[in-house]
Amino acid sequence: MRTQVAIIGAGPSGLLLGALLSKAGIDNIIVERQSGEYVLGRIRAGVLEQVTVDLLDEIGVSQRLHKEGLVHGGFDLLFAGKRHRIDMNHLTGGKNVVVYGQTEVTRDLMDDRAAKGLTTIYEADNVQVHDFEGSNPRVTYDKDGKSHTLACDFIAGCDGFHGVCRASVPKGAIKEFEKVYPFGWLGILADVPPVSHELIYANTERGFALCSMRSPTRSRYYVQVPLSDKVEEWSDDRFWKELRLHLDPQAQESLVTGPSIEKSIAPLRSFVAEPMRFGRMFLAGDAAHIVPPTGAKGLNLAATDVKYLGDAIVEHFAEKSDADIDHYSQRCLRRIWRAERFSWWFTSLMHQFPEAGGFGQKVQEAELDYLIHSEAASRALAENYVGLPLNFGE
Numbered sequence: 500m501r502t503q504v505a506i507i508g509a510g511p512s513g514l515l516l517g518a519l520l521s522k523a524g525i526d527n528i529i530v531e532r533q534s535g536e537y538v539l540g541r542i543r544a545g546v547l548e549q550v551t552v553d554l555l556d557e558i559g560v561s562q563r564l565h566k567e568g569l570v571h572g573g574f575d576l577l578f579a580g581k582r583h584r585i586d587m588n589h590l591t592g593g594k595n596v597v598v599y600g601q602t603e604v605t606r607d608l609m610d611d612r613a614a615k616g617l618t619t620i621y622e623a624d625n626v627q628v629h630d631f632e633g634s635n636p637r638v639t640y641d642k643d644g645k646s647h648t649l650a651c652d653f654i655a656g657c658d659g660f661h662g663v664c665r666a667s668v669p670k671g672a673i674k675e676f677e678k679v680y681p682f683g684w685l686g687i688l689a690d691v692p693p694v695s696h697e698l699i700y701a702n703t704e705r706g707f708a709l710c711s712m713r714s715p716t717r718s719r720y721y722v723q724v725p726l727s728d729k730v731e732e733w734s735d736d737r738f739w740k741e742l743r744l745h746l747d748p749q750a751q752e753s754l755v756t757g758p759s760i761e762k763s764i765a766p767l768r769s770f771v772a773e774p775m776r777f778g779r780m781f782l783a784g785d786a787a788h789i790v791p792p793t794g795a796k797g798l799n800l801a802a803t804d805v806k807y808l809g810d811a812i813v814e815h816f817a818e819k820s821d822a823d824i825d826h827y828s829q830r831c832l833r834r835i836w837r838a839e840r841f842s843w844w845f846t847s848l849m850h851q852f853p854e855a856g857g858f859g860q861k862v863q864e865a866e867l868d869y870l871i872h873s874e875a876a877s878r879a880l881a882e883n884y885v886g887l888p889l890n891f892g893e
């Protein structure tokens with residue numbers, strides 16, 4: 500089998516890249532380890548930046564997003580028992596974010612791919628990438644008891660943090676930067692109306708909490724937990740009691756609880772691999788970088804990597820120029836490090852660090868107090884949260 504671009508991974512990065520390339524007439528095949536249902540069952544991101552919405556518009560898969568997505572012009576910061584609104588829309592001259600789940604983005608992209616008859620190979624075992632430093636890269640995998648080889652011009656490593664592509668790069672050719680946080684997020688999804696119509700990011704002496712949503716009838720909530728906690732130790736009842744203790748009196752009153760339809764613990768990590776190109780193989784999305792979810796940047800960074808990569812590959816085939824391919828890593832990494840910095844800063848500001856003690860809590864509250872009373876500081880937060888423009892500082 501042969502294709503122009505072999506894409507490893509059918510998460511948002513792989514599906515977005517496939518759609519962008521197909522639109523430009525570039526043949527691609529996606530090879531995914533899991534089943535489609537498994538991929539759709541992972542509950543992850545909820546907040547889309549304008550650049551991500553623009554990309555979905557460009558590839559023509561945003562009809563449902565515009566119908567069902569919730570446009571948010573602000574969010575609340577909750578600390579010292581009170582809520583304060585960050586008016587992103589006003590502070591950024593009219594910019595918003597859209598609340599629309601990663602699951603829905605993935606579903607829309609999968610449906611579009613199926614409708615166009617494009618190939619995705621699900622449940623591929625033992626996926627391996629070969630000869631990407633030469634001019635004839637290959638992907639091999641097993642499916643239904645048979646071995647297969649996929650020859651290609653390029654390999655796109657869209658296979659997430661635990662994927663095979665980054666792991667196949669010789670150790671001396673890649674540099675990794677990592678920070679692991681001493682806590683995780685326990686998340687719960689429930690068919691109950693959200694406690695507030697916008698997101699609430701809460702810092703209390705008990706730790707961080709986030710009130711988010713998927714629709715007017717479906718809520719997504721998180722609380723900070725020690726890494727040693729197991730999800731089995733958290734009954735729904737225990738979760739709702741804990742969440743309530745993080746909220747202000749008004750939110751406590753309007754909180755509606757109900758049975759969870761998903762519950763999981765996610766560890767928090769900052770990670771960047773440099774570079775993101777190895778001959779004819781590229782890394783994109785979580786395969787190359789991870790941010791803690793506090794800044795809602797992971798999916799959005801994946802979307803911008805893919806936009807840069809898709810355009811670079813199109814340029815290669817259409818204009819016979821490799822200028823953008825050569826520039827890919829550098830262009831992505833500049834944007835990635837800005838998002839890494841923001842996500843690390845917002846995480847540090849909003850969570851309880853075991854070693855920080857009462858002093859740490861007071862310093863966080865002082866910074867939050869400054870943040871809400873200084874328009875310059877609020878604007879810096881808002882500007883980063885809505886996302887920097889695609890060509891910021893270029």
Ligand code: RFL
Pocket residue numbers: 507508509510511512513530531532533538542543544545546547601623626657658659660661662663664684686765783784785786792794795796797798799800801
């Ligand atoms: P994914 O989604 O991990 O997809 C990678 C795909 O590759 C497959 N795969 C392989 N396939 C073939 N062969 C192999 N050897 C393979 N190894 C892996 C996997 O099965 C999978 O299908 O990476 P991608 O596409 O780069 O997308 C990244 C996003 O999923 C991620 O950045 C976001 O979910 C992060 N994130 C958030 N991002 C936001 O922009 N806004 C948010 O509000 C937000 N909230 C979150 C988040 C992530 C969270 N968790 C669980 C880490 C909230 C949470 C709790």
Ligand code: PHB
Pocket residue numbers: 543544545546698709711712719792793794795
């Ligand atoms: C979510 O809705 O899952 C969500 C929202 C905002 C974040 C992280 C996750 O910062």
